[in-house]
Amino acid sequence: MPQNVLLIDDDPDFRQRTKQFLQDAGYSVTEAEGEDQAYAIVQNKKFDLAVVNLILENSDSGFSLSFHFKRDYPNMPIVLLNSAVSEFGIEFSLETVAERSWIKADALLNKPIRSEQLLQAVRRLLPQ
Numbered sequence: 001m002p003q004n005v006l007l008i009d010d011d012p013d014f015r016q017r018t019k020q021f022l023q024d025a026g027y028s029v030t031e032a033e034g035e036d037q038a039y040a041i042v043q044n045k046k047f048d049l050a051v052v053n054l055i056l057e058n059s060d061s062g063f064s065l066s067f068h069f070k071r072d073y074p075n076m077p078i079v080l081l082n083s084a085v086s087e088f089g090i091e092f093s094l095e096t097v098a099e100r101s102w103i104k105a106d107a108l109l110n111k112p113i114r115s116e117q118l119l120q121a122v123r124r125l126l127p128q
Contacts, residue, residue, distance in 0.1 A: 002028040003126050004046065008038045008065065009053040009081070018051070021115045022122070035061050042073070049126050051079045051118065052105075063104070070104040077125035080105035081113065 005027045019029045032038035034056045054062035107121040
């Protein structure tokens with residue numbers, strides 16, 4: 001049975017390409033385009049991992065989603081996609097204890113990302 005991945009991003013082209021790539025790698029992927037849709041979806045289905053874009057409706061939507069997901073589903077790994085570097089020149093990291101204390105994610109990838117980068121993070125967080 002394939003592992004369930006929730007993909008949250010407001011860019012439909014990115015979602016479509018990423019969904020197809022992850023499905024080709026053997027994962028079952030459900031899409032959400034924003035916070036409200038993501039919250040509604042997780043109420044009705046269990047996910048093994050979430051891929052969350054940092055900037056959705058708001059510039060900090062990804063941080064908010066990650067915080068709530070980690071609180072409500074502490075065993076669900078989260079891959080946070082950071083587009084703030086290219087859009088605003090703001091870089092985040094999970095390298096220090098201080099950063100990990102407020103960035104509630106298990107992996108942080110800066111956009112633009114290569115599909116293989118994402119797949120490597122997913123496979124590291126979801127061993128088969």
